[in-house]
Amino acid sequence: MEMHFIEKKFAYDGSQLHSLFAYLEHGVLGPSIISWIGRCDIPFSHMVDGEDLLANAVIAGDEMLHFIIEVFDRDLFSGVALQRLFASIARDYMQAHAGSALKTETLIRDGDDIYWGDRKLSISIATRSPVSTMVHFAMNITNEGTPVKTACLNDWKVDPRRTAEDLMTLFKKEYETIVTATQKVRPVP
Numbered sequence: 001m002e003m004h005f006i007e008k009k010f011a012y013d014g015s016q017l018h019s020l021f022a023y024l025e026h027g028v029l030g031p032s033i034i035s036w037i038g039r040c041d042i043p044f045s046h047m048v049d050g051e052d053l054l055a056n057a058v059i060a061g062d063e064m065l066h067f068i069i070e071v072f073d074r075d076l077f078s079g080v081a082l083q084r085l086f087a088s089i090a091r092d093y094m095q096a097h098a099g100s101a102l103k104t105e106t107l108i109r110d111g112d113d114i115y116w117g118d119r120k121l122s123i124s125i126a127t128r129s130p131v132s133t134m135v136h137f138a139m140n141i142t143n144e145g146t147p148v149k150t151a152c153l154n155d156w157k158v159d160p161r162r163t164a165e166d167l168m169t170l171f172k173k174e175y176e177t178i179v180t181a182t183q184k185v186r187p188v189p
Contacts (some may be wrong), residue, residue, distance in 0.1 A: 001175045003168040004028045005161065006036035012066050014046025017136050019129035022070055031071045033171055035164040039145070040064045040123070040138060048127045059123060061138075062145030065153065065160045067167070069135040071175075079126040079133035080112075082175070086137055087112045087124060089170050093163070094121070094139075098156035114139070116151035139163075 006026060022028035042059040052059065069082060091109040095102055108115045112124040124137040140152035141160050153160055 001172045002028050002030055002032040003172050004032070004034045005164050005168070006034060008036070009038045010036065011039040011041065012064070012136070012138065013040075014042040014048070014136075016068060017046075017048065017125070017127060017134055019070070019132045019134070021068060021134075031175070033067060033069045033168045033175075035065065035067045035168055037063065037065055037141065037160055037164075040066070049125050058147040060145055060147055061140050061142070061150070063141040064123075064138040065141055065164055066136065066138045067164070069137070069171070070132050071134075072132045074133045076126065076128045076133060079128060079135060082133075083112050083124055083126040083135040083137065084109075085174060086135065086167075086171055087114060087122065089174065090114060090122065090137070090139065090167055093167055093170065094156070094158070097158055097163070101156045112137075116155075119149050119151035120146075121151040 004022070004026060022032045022034045026034060028034055040059065040061045044053060047053050069086065071082065087109050091107050091114045094114070095107050105117055114121040122137060122139045124135065126133065126135045140146060140150050142154050143150045143152045153163065
């Protein structure tokens with residue numbers, strides 16, 4: 001699992017969720033997790049979640065911390081499992097690093113989303129291409145420009161860059177130990 005933080009800020013509009021984005025745009029080959037900071041505004045033409053399409057949902061934020069995970073030779077079920085694993089890692093990390101603001105209220109993971117009370121911290125989707133399974137996961141850095149009540153990293157004075165590096169490292173370790181676990185067992189009759 002390769003990991004890379006992209007220094008340049010750029011917006012996420014859903015078009016980045018395609019096979020080999022990390023490789024073709026940023027030189028990161030193979031199973032990977034990449035991250036960057038930027039706006040979010042997903043038009044319906046790039047929205048892949050049927051539930052959001054049916055609801056005519058607006059998915060936007062002025063500044064978010066984005067992640068794209070890409071793995072190969074995996075089905076969509078595996079992608080959704082990795083998506084929820086990443087959400088769990090992010091929830092645990094934020095709970096531990098958000099300081100006294102969270103001492104009175106716990107962050108809750110509901111499926112692939114993280115909430116602070118009734119305020120939504122994250123967005124996420126898992127999908128499949130002909131060659132890979134991909135996950136987009138993002139957390140609000142600011143509450144500006146969001147269509148729903150949100151929580152954000154700025155609420156807790158958490159540094160986005162450090163958060164990105166730490167979360168990518170934690171996910172990489174978890175992914176690699178999962179792969180190792182699949183390679184150390186004998187088959188049963």
